[in-house]
Amino acid sequence: MVDIKELKFDEKGLIPAVVVDTITKKVLTVAYMNEESLKISMEKGLTCFFSRSRQELWLKGETSGNYQHIVSITADCDKDALVVEVEKDGPACHKGTDSCFEYPVYQSEDLKSFSMQGLYDLLVGRNEKRPEGSYTTYLFEKGIDKILKKVGEECTEVIIAGKADDKKETIYELADLTYHAMVLMVQMGISVEDVHKELASRNIIDVKVKQEKMTS
Numbered sequence: 248m249v250d251i252k253e254l255k256f257d258e259k260g261l262i263p264a265v266v267v268d269t270i271t272k273k274v275l276t277v278a279y280m281n282e283e284s285l286k287i288s289m290e291k292g293l294t295c296f297f298s299r300s301r302q303e304l305w306l307k308g309e310t311s312g313n314y315q316h317i318v319s320i321t322a323d324c325d326k327d328a329l330v331v332e333v334e335k336d337g338p339a340c341h342k343g344t345d346s347c348f349e350y351p352v353y354q355s356e357d358l359k360s361f362s363m364q365g366l367y368d369l370l371v372g373r374n375e376k377r378p379e380g381s382y383t384t385y386l387f388e389k390g391i392d393k394i395l396k397k398v399g400e401e402c403t404e405v406i407i408a409g410k411a412d413d414k415k416e417t418i419y420e421l422a423d424l425t426y427h428a429m430v431l432m433v434q435m436g437i438s439v440e441d442v443h444k445e446l447a448s449r450n451i452i453d454v455k456v457k458q459e460k461m462t463s
Contacts, residue, residue: 249322249326251282251285251286253322253326254285254322254326254327254329255325255326255327256281256282256327257327259299260281260282261279261280261281261297261299262279262280262281262285262327262328262329263277263278263279263328263329264277264278264279264280264294264296264328264329264330264331265277265328265329265330265331266278266294266315266331266333266339267330267331267332267333268332268333268334268335268339268346269318269319269332269333269334270334270364270439270440270443271362271364271439272362273345273346273348273362273364274346274348275315275333275335275339275340275345275346275347275348276339276340276346276347276348277347278294278296279296279297279299280295280296280297280329281297281304283297283304284296284297284304285320285329287304287306288317288320288331289317289320291306292316292317293306293307293308293314293315293316293317294306294307294314294315294317294331294333295307308336308337311337312336312337313335313336313337313338313339314335314336315331315333315334315335315336315339316333316334316335316336317331317332317333318332318333318334319331319332320332363429363439364439366426366429367429367432367433367438367439370383370429370430370433371433373387374387374433374434383430386427386430387430387433387434390434391431391434391435394427394430394431394434395431397427397430398424398427398428398431401420401423401424401427401428402424404420404423404424405417405420405421405424407420408420
């Protein structure tokens with residue numbers, strides 16, 4: 248672990264902190280910390296920044312309730328900038344948006360980013376707007392029974408491909424299964440964060456089991 252004394256604060260005693268959603272990996276905001284606010288952040292497990300405009304410390308969420316629970320803080324190679332991964336209780340931006348970064352400036356036509364959250368958001372949009380000719384629209388209009396049937400079919404396809412030791416086909420079928428599973432999630436109002444938290448809780452249990460085996 249890097250000691251705070253090793254970090255390089257600027258001439259004003261500040262260091263930039265890029266705050267990232269630990270689940271979606273989306274950049275939420277860029278703020279500044281001084282040594283005191285960083286210590287408070289680490290002690291409380293909540294992001295605390297230094298406001299350059301007000302010249303004072305501010306605990307994110309203290310007035311809005313939108314706290315940011317710190318998962319990790321990582322310094323860059325020069326130790327003059329930080330990445331803070333958090334689980335957030337609400338919008339990160341003072342304007343009420345999920346992130347402060349909501350205004351696209353450029354998007355490559357050839358290189359497009361992908362994330363599970365992005366796919367989930369796309370499926371939510373399909374469910375709300377129901378565009379004609381969309382396969383996803385077809386699934387939502389058919390309802391839960393059709394969606395569950397497709398999930399079952401894709402599970403079978405994964406098993407067949409895996410049993411055949413066909414890596415390429417298994418990847419293809421896993422992608423199909425993931426898509427249909429996420430359609431089911433949208434249908435049932437289950438978020439990516441819900442699944443993430445469940446997996447995280449199982450990881451903690453797994454660690455405890457391993458520790459018990461080592462001590463027994």
